[in-house]
Amino acid sequence: MSDLAGTTARRGRPGYDRDQILAVAVAVFNEQGYDATSVAQLAARLGVSKAALYHHFDSKEQLLQLALERALGGLEGALDAHATGEESASERLGAVLRGAVRVLVDELPYVTLLLRVRGNSVIERAALQRRRAFDRRVTALVRDAQREGSVRADIDASVATRLAFGMVNSLVEWYRPGGPESADQLARDVLAVTLDGLRTR
Template sequence: METVVRRGRPGYDQRQVLEVAVQVFIEQGYDATSVATLATRLGLSKSALYHHFESKEALLEVALEEAIGSLEGVLREPDAKAGTARERLEHVLRGAVLVLVDKLPFVTLLLRVRGNSGVERAAVERRRAFDREVTALVRAAQKEGTVRDDLRASVATRLLFGMVNSIVEWYRPTGPEGAAELADDVLGVALDGLSKRG
């Protein structure tokens, strides 16, 4: 389904509408959030809100696309396709952390959807496809002997992204550590744990 994103009325910023909606979806849950709730939070009438987006589901679709599309973009970057499997895995993990920090509310929302609607199910399936690609990278690194092979690749991927995804629960952009430092820390902990022992 192709989402129609409409131009907003003068004086209202469509990006702001999206960001506020994402925050409300995170706070209250998507299913529990009504269009009236969104309009009230924004100080708009429902009809004014519909000038920005055609429906609540359209808002969700745009928000989820921002998160999952950005993660998928990491897999398409040149460094995700060149070098050893371990180097490619490092690039994807670093990129995932950077996306998470840059798109923190959007990724938080993505991680909370459960597949209750067609839009949510499509996002969940894309997350699974992303995980399968990372699992293939882990498996390739195991075969080349650059990461330990006594763990199943799928389990290693779940553990890696369990750690990465937990960042949404505690990371604050205003804190002392920036995105690059956080990515270094994640790679240090994750890949030291996966290093081939020898």
């Protein structure tokens, strides 16, 4: 049995820590779908035995839960950092959108997995519930910005939130690290379109 957690490689195999195992598992989930992936396939991809994998993780479900936590925790952190404060609601909304783009860029595979969750299990339904709670908090921020007059009031706050995050989330479809757009440039572009639009004045 290979030494999954070992700091020294045995028989040419690398030792993996929990984060590295999680990263490989998430890559495989994104490639072939979570439901279609077996623990045996994950072990094969890592070049370790199933027993070695189970030494670190209780189940495939636990890997999913940790991966979704990483994405959701990041997005909630970006919201917590700016949901309240002394700045105007529209400035805080901009900061939340910028923070969300950063989380998406930094945790791309984890957010990709989160956005594909359809609610097929207890863990997936809990993740969807947290996404909805996140959306409600952003919607409240948009509503505050509408009240202060800094965001247009002719669009329903929940529709505006969905459209803005629709744009942010669509980055997982085409953004790849190391491409021509840096993460900072991307965040600036998303903010520019969401807040000020494409049209010149």
